[in-house]
Amino acid sequence: MSSSIFLGTRKGLIEVQKGPTGWAIARVSFPGVPVPMLLRDARSSLLHAAVEHGHFGNKFHTSADGGGTWEERACPTYPPKPDDVPDTICQMSQQPIPWALKKIWALAPGGADQPGVLWCGTIPGGLFKSSDDGQSWQLVESLWSEPRRAKWFGGGADWPGIHSICVDPRDSDHITIGISCGGVWQTFDGGATWANDAVGLQADFMPPDQIDDPDIQDPHLIVSCPAAPDHLWMQHHNGIFKSSDGGTQWQRLHSKEPSDFGFAVAVHPQDPETAWFVPAAYDDMRIPVDAALCVMRTRDGGQTFEACRKGLPQEHAYHLVYRHCLDVTADGRTLVFGSTTGSVWISEDAGDSWERLSAELPPIYAVRFGGG
């Protein structure tokens, strides 16, 4: 049972703690500065935060005392572009994809048998690895030099980006990543080689003959069930998909009520058939359907979904929940999500009912339960 929550927001990192009177905001770090991503690493108890200065670029900070004090560590940095390497031209914009960090969009710990290993997904599509808890980073050249990267393009962002990193708890060298818009890529050798063999995804935003191209899919987020890692859930731009074979075959689920569009997904850490989503009206709207906010839950692997509305505003609610803004505790009982309009809700009954922590916060980019 976790008693702390960390919120990466447009205006700093906000820590929420559960005390005798309930959940309450306890501390703010980096006030005024965007924190697009954070990671609390259970192996090391270190707390890592991506800090994105509007003028001075992206930085990476680490706290060894749960957010009390911070130390700036190395930030993933793209190597100098060799003169003899041609630009990779984005097919949609016809512009060269930059060799420069635009955003830290995903952070994940390596396996339990790899202390110190961190993975970092970025916009414009580079994956980085650290072997020393963020003291240094190396671009994963094998993926960056993959010729099929030329097919990737940006979704909501100008450039493609890696937002999902799933390290297989059974095999730390097996890693699945999600790219908007670049599909589902996997390595089975710790990042030396990569393949995208996903079948079944459908990109309705492409011309008909390219809908099933695996390299242009727009997964918004991919999560794997820790207790059953072959079960992966995906909130895709065009619906909800599930894989039960480790991410190769994907099945589109029919969850139209109220909507199968959205960004966030969380899977029950022990039950691969239970997952939560925060739906929104389709991509030309990006607000709750009928301005009534709900969390959508399935407990049967996506055969049926239920809309959980108790405690959530049902009139004139214009919250959008970004992809990294829904989290669940290890027991699958406590959930938290935060919105673009600065509200945070917590459920302590697996999503049946929700209580608002605050409606006064900055736009929220990342939500993660802490330890203890």
Add this chain to the structure above:
Amino acid sequence: MAKVEFTPNLARQTLAEPCTAAGATVAEVLASVFAQQPGLKSYIIDDQGAVRQHVVLFLDGSAIVDRRHLSDATRPDSEIFVMQALSGG
């Protein structure tokens, strides 16, 4: 030795001490500054060595011309101000 100063907004985020540094170009002067204050470089320079998009370098009262290679020539008594652009906030 050129004189180099920084916007207080930068000094609020990282060590950014006003200093003097030698060099015939802005790139050389800043290389000397970064040798003195290594944590400062990534706040001003991007991954490929150019000035960050939302940072402005003033050399003797004018914004530098070569933001990619920082080849603008400096004099021994030059003054460089590292400012934040109005964009990017």
